[in-house]
Amino acid sequence: MTTSAPARRTAARIPVRLDRRYLPVLGTFVVLALMLVVGGTRYDNFLTPAVVSNLFINNAHLVVLAVGMTFVILTGGIDLSVGAVLALSTVVTAALLQAGWPVPVVLPLAVGVGTVIGLAHGVMIHLFQVQPFVATLAGMFFARGLCFLIAPESIAIGDPAFVELASWVQIAGQWRMTSSVLIAAIVLGVAFLALHFTRFGRTVYAIGGGEQSALLMGLPVARTTVLAYVVSGTCAGLGGLLFAMYSRSGYSLTGVAMELDAIAAVVIGGTLLTGGTGFVLGSVLGVLVLGLIQTVITFEGTLSSWWTRIVIGVLLLVFVLLQRVLSLRRT
Amino acid sequence: MTQQTPPPVVELTGVTVEFPPVKALDGVDLHLRPGEIHALMGENGAGKSTLIKALTGVHTPTEGTVVVDGVERRFSGPADARAHGVSTVYQEVNLCENLTVAENIMLGAEPRVLGGLHWRAMRRQAATHLRRMGLDIDPASSLGSHSLAVQQLVAICRATVGDCKVLILDEPTSSLDTDEVEHLFTVMRSLRDDGVAILFVSHFLDQVYEVSDRMTVLRNGRLVGEYVTADLPAAELVQHMIGRSMDVLEAAEEVAERTERPAGATPLLQVLGLGRKGSIQPFDLDLYEGEVVGLAGLLGSGRTELARLLTGADRADTGQARVAGRPTRLRNPRTAMGHGIAYTSEDRKGEGVVDGLTVRENIVLALQAERGWMRPLPRRQVDEIVARYIEQLGIRPADPEALLRNLSGGNQQKVLLARWLATAPRLLVLDEPTRGIDVGAKAEIQKLVADLAAGGMSVVFISAELEEVLRLSHRIAVLRDRRKVAEIDGEGASTAQVVDLIAGGGAA
Numbered sequence: 001m002t003t004s005a006p007a008r009r010t011a012a013r014i015p016v017r018l019d020r021r022y023l024p025v026l027g028t029f030v031v032l033a034l035m036l037v038v039g040g041t042r043y044d045n046f047l048t049p050a051v052v053s054n055l056f057i058n059n060a061h062l063v064v065l066a067v068g069m070t071f072v073i074l075t076g077g078i079d080l081s082v083g084a085v086l087a088l089s090t091v092v093t094a095a096l097l098q099a100g101w102p103v104p105v106v107l108p109l110a111v112g113v114g115t116v117i118g119l120a121h122g123v124m125i126h127l128f129q130v131q132p133f134v135a136t137l138a139g140m141f142f143a144r145g146l147c148f149l150i151a152p153e154s155i156a157i158g159d160p161a162f163v164e165l166a167s168w169v170q171i172a173g174q175w176r177m178t179s180s181v182l183i184a185a186i187v188l189g190v191a192f193l194a195l196h197f198t199r200f201g202r203t204v205y206a207i208g209g210g211e212q213s214a215l216l217m218g219l220p221v222a223r224t225t226v227l228a229y230v231v232s233g234t235c236a237g238l239g240g241l242l243f244a245m246y247s248r249s250g251y252s253l254t255g256v257a258m259e260l261d262a263i264a265a266v267v268i269g270g271t272l273l274t275g276g277t278g279f280v281l282g283s284v285l286g287v288l289v290l291g292l293i294q295t296v297i298t299f300e301g302t303l304s305s306w307w308t309r310i311v312i313g314v315l316l317l318v319f320v321l322l323q324r325v326l327s328l329r330r331t
Numbered sequence: 332m333t334q335q336t337p338p339p340v341v342e343l344t345g346v347t348v349e350f351p352p353v354k355a356l357d358g359v360d361l362h363l364r365p366g367e368i369h370a371l372m373g374e375n376g377a378g379k380s381t382l383i384k385a386l387t388g389v390h391t392p393t394e395g396t397v398v399v400d401g402v403e404r405r406f407s408g409p410a411d412a413r414a415h416g417v418s419t420v421y422q423e424v425n426l427c428e429n430l431t432v433a434e435n436i437m438l439g440a441e442p443r444v445l446g447g448l449h450w451r452a453m454r455r456q457a458a459t460h461l462r463r464m465g466l467d468i469d470p471a472s473s474l475g476s477h478s479l480a481v482q483q484l485v486a487i488c489r490a491t492v493g494d495c496k497v498l499i500l501d502e503p504t505s506s507l508d509t510d511e512v513e514h515l516f517t518v519m520r521s522l523r524d525d526g527v528a529i530l531f532v533s534h535f536l537d538q539v540y541e542v543s544d545r546m547t548v549l550r551n552g553r554l555v556g557e558y559v560t561a562d563l564p565a566a567e568l569v570q571h572m573i574g575r576s577m578d579v580l581e582a583a584e585e586v587a588e589r590t591e592r593p594a595g596a597t598p599l600l601q602v603l604g605l606g607r608k609g610s611i612q613p614f615d616l617d618l619y620e621g622e623v624v625g626l627a628g629l630l631g632s633g634r635t636e637l638a639r640l641l642t643g644a645d646r647a648d649t650g651q652a653r654v655a656g657r658p659t660r661l662r663n664p665r666t667a668m669g670h671g672i673a674y675t676s677e678d679r680k681g682e683g684v685v686d687g688l689t690v691r692e693n694i695v696l697a698l699q700a701e702r703g704w705m706r707p708l709p710r711r712q713v714d715e716i717v718a719r720y721i722e723q724l725g726i727r728p729a730d731p732e733a734l735l736r737n738l739s740g741g742n743q744q745k746v747l748l749a750r751w752l753a754t755a756p757r758l759l760v761l762d763e764p765t766r767g768i769d770v771g772a773k774a775e776i777q778k779l780v781a782d783l784a785a786g787g788m789s790v791v792f793i794s795a796e797l798e799e800v801l802r803l804s805h806r807i808a809v810l811r812d813r814r815k816v817a818e819i820d821g822e823g824a825s826t827a828q829v830v831d832l833i834a835g836g837g838a839a
């Protein structure tokens with residue numbers, strides 16, 4: 001076995017070290033690029049700063065959700081509550097602002113709601129060995145119900161400080177972004193660092209690769225599992241805040257089925273639902289692909305917006321099949 | 332032994348572990364000295380695993396003391412034990428295949444920079460550790476891309492990172508081939524010479540004799556004794572382990588007497604050019620009633636792949652099969668079962684027994700599946716079948732309601748055999764039925780195989796142990812690099828001859 005090792009080593013070094021782990025993400029990237037090119041040639045005004053900015057602005061909250069979801073899926077779990085938690089966070093934000101609470105108090109509270117729910121999930125899943133699907137399903141009903149309890153109707157947000165926060169930020173020349181995009185970018189950066197440069201992040205991957213193994217390797221499995229759900233819950237809370245900035249309102253029916261969008265983005269981004277393989281950058285690409293489908297269909301004009309769903313469904317299937325082929329070839 | 336012996340680094344005294352009402356360990360002593368390879372011997376269920384778990388804090392002893400380095404310890408778990416220099420490498424590689432080799436070695440003791448992982452230093456340190464093991468692999472490659480043997484060595488590598496005084500190796504060789512075992516032994520010896528105490532558990536007696544300095548023998552949870560390996564003849568050791576004379580073992584020796592096959596007989600299963608891309612090259616094979624055909628070859632030579640094609644577990648993409656002369660497509664295990672072909676996988680846990688069900692449920696599983704769920708077996712008949720096989724195969728505990736996960740490996744294997752025997756197959760394909768089980772149970776299974784063939788069944792027998800294949804088989808198909816390279820008569824074939832064929836006819 002030692003004799004064949006050097007051969008493998010050189011073989012892996014010479015072609016620009018393309019690990020097959022990056023293949024799914026690369027696939028997503030290619031799809032994204034193709035869509036941009038096709039869109040750009042087919043429609044005028046497609047590749048303008050405004051359209052691209054809007055792509056980011058419209059999906060900033062989904063990026064944050066998908067980033068949080070990536071942590072959970074990497075451990076081999078799932079979080080079905082993020083859509084409902086997002087809605088709860090918008091409602092809490094709007095209701096508290098309406099009641100006259102100051103913005104610096106409201107913001108951490110809105111995010112904290114998600115953190116607490118995430119913590120509850122983690123504890124249920126780890127301590128009581130409840131299936132992640134069931135635990136977060138319960139969390140989803142709980143959060144959605146709580147939304148209606150607080151405010152069944154949509155509440156508009158008029159607080160000037162909050163509106164100011166949600167306004168445009170000049171980046172360079174023509175480029176303008178909302179602060180929500182910047183926040184999403186920061187979240188992405190932090191998540192990337194956490195996953196790849198901390199023991200917590202590597203433990204997330206290890207748990208996905210085999211929880212029993214991770215346990216026997218002496219890694220802090222308990223803490224990490226709980227923390228992954230806390231991350232997802234917090235991201236959902238933050239996502240709610242971003243969505244409230246975006247829609248200037250809090251409404252208990254926002255984000256219905258948004259958890260499924262987040263999961264779809266993560267899967268399209270190349271993360272395996274069985275855990276252990278995937279990248280947070282891929283999830284962001286996944287969100288952009290979803291957003292771009294929407295944009296293309298808007299540009300097409302004649303198509304019903306429900307085509308978005310059909311295309312997403314097809315794309316999801318293609319990507320899952322692709323992953324299947326890749327993982328089959330590996331074994 | 333003539334110089335002064337160093338004080339033991341691990342000293343277990345009178346350790347008792349109870350799972351009421353069973354005493355899994357009853358007052359066992361163990362002395363591990365630095366710089367020795369100490370074999371822990373015993374049949375399945377003798378308490379070897381329990382002893383290891385008591386030492387590493389997985390189980391808490393109800394009585395007795397665990398002293399490590401002169402301090403009495405009660406470890407809270409493997410991680411705690413490891414922090415005090417006691418590392419364990421298990422039979423199954425317990426690492427994460429999706430992470431890189433470097434991570435698998437270093438996680439938990441990883442170098443850091445600015446509060447984050449220092450990848451470059453991590454790879455560098457991992458490479459140093461790998462070199463010490465004589466492994467030249469890229470630390471940045473993912474663990475899953477390496478063979479099981481390399482993964483096993485990486486696991487040992489991980490165990491020796493940091494201050495490792497005691498290394499426990501639980502069946503490290505069960506899935507390695509000869510060269511790989513040699514490499515492992517070289518590593519073990521060099522660790523020993525560095526003063527590490529190694530506790531080595533293996534079912535392979537010759538390996539134990541090759542590498543160990545002293546041994547502790549357990550039987551039924553009790554200590555039989557502590558011996559210097561060189562002073563204990565193998566026959567005596569086996570007697571210590573099984574606690575009875577060698578009758579059963581000798582019975583198996585006489586198996587090879589053969590029943591004459593009538594000339595011109597139709598093969599029960601005949602395959603022509605059967606093959607599957609990426610799995611095994613097309614091969615021919617005839618299987619007759621009353622005959623044991625052994626498959627010999629190295630790990631990964633295509634033994635299992637061949638068996639899976641014969642039994643419909645994988646679908647062939649070329650070639651054809653004839654059952655009793657009639658062309659048949661073996662599409663899936665169910666059609667194969669319909670033709671009386673049964674298959675027990677080498678992966679007993681994953682593809683064999685259902686460990687959350689009882690012995691009874693496991694035994695009738697295949698029979699019931701064959702009948703269909705519409706026609707449940709009458710309970711009286713089930714009880715009768717189960718009782719018969721428990722008796723015939725000597726399944727212990729002889730309790731139909733025992734959960735399978737509480738049975739030892741050898742007994743799980745017997746239950747698996749019973750399941751297929753209950754369907755009265757005409758062809759039985761056994762993939763590694765004796766792997767990881769003790770000497771006594773092994774002999775019983777070998778004898779059973781011989782009896783079944785004598786009774787007219789056709790058996791395909793796969794084993795990594797060449798001696799076993801040679802002894803049991805009437806014919807032997809030799810595999811190399813996923814190709815059937817030869818077929819020889821079992822009688823009169825010598826180990827050297829088969830090894831030669833496996834190695835490439837002496838030419839390579």
